[in-house]
Amino acid sequence: MEILISIFIGIALMELYAWLDPIAEWLVYRVAKGLPEDRRADFTEQFIADLATLPNSVAKVYFAFRDCTLATQNIYQCIYRETFLSMADNFDSVYNKLSLFDQSIETSKARARSEFRLSSAFISAVDRSLEGLRRNQRQDDPDAETAIHHFQALSLPVVGVLSTIIESFEQRHARLAGLIDRLREPLAKAFEANQKLRSRMLNDEPLDDNAVEMSTSFTETLCEITAIINEFKADSFDDLPSIPKFPENFGTKAKAIVEALEAAVRVVKRPT
């Protein structure tokens, strides 16, 4: 009886041993299912190649059960970290671009104000002159009326273009500044979350629920920012007022306007 049991156990052990290699391979395939789909085939093949380098079947099963499980978890976390780090890099790039955009809006506003000062002064000088001429114009003075009309005919188109330029610029500026204002808070929030997330992802400790929560919060803020930008693009981007060209030969036109004004003043002020 004892001999029979020994033979039976021997056969069972041999049979089991013969099955260890396929079991190890099966385990590798099973464990590798935990990897992201696009990397699964690559790593499964690498694990199988590693398995083949091991000296015996028990080591293979042990490797498949323990090492491959750990490797799968670590690779998964590594891919997760790299994805978020890449997202963090992209966010930094977008953040820097938006910061530059914000600065350039402020700079262009300051520069435009300085450049528009002359135009604004010109517009208000024309308005004041016209008002003065009308105030001092005597009734039933056809010469004065003609002179004022000539001044008006020359100045109004130029004033019109200059006013449109200033108005269009201010409208554009207001809309773009509005976009930046809307983005300011979520951007600051995402910036802070990005810093925390980056340092967490660079920390080699295994990722836990807290890290996942941070990632979720970060992606939600990114979605909010994307929605604001998309909404702006859909509503306002094509609709931004175009800025007309500065009047050609402005110097010559301004000179003619000044001459027409001087002539009108002479006519209005001439003694009767």
Add this chain to the structure above:
Amino acid sequence: MAKQQRPDPRLSHQTLRVLKVFLDGPKEGLAGSDIWRALGLFTGTVYPILLRLEGAGWLRGDWEKLPPSELGRPRKRIYQLTPTGYNKARAALATLDVQVGSPSWKY
């Protein structure tokens, strides 16, 4: 769109050890099993490092050209340092030598 490569991978102690194996290793490259065996590390440590180095463009991984039937074993993925990886790995290890002396795994 081309895959964006991260500028530089994190150079942890283990990453530097892996790079050292590549610098000292054969020109034709190394498989994952060569590295974890040489360093006595777990596959779970080595593969994420290889993944990061490959993602950063420091390593290039290629499958063996011959089919398993001709090789008589499963084909391996062979990793090699790229020229960038070679220069950066040498620079990183040289910096480490200057900062803390020769790495202990040399001995």
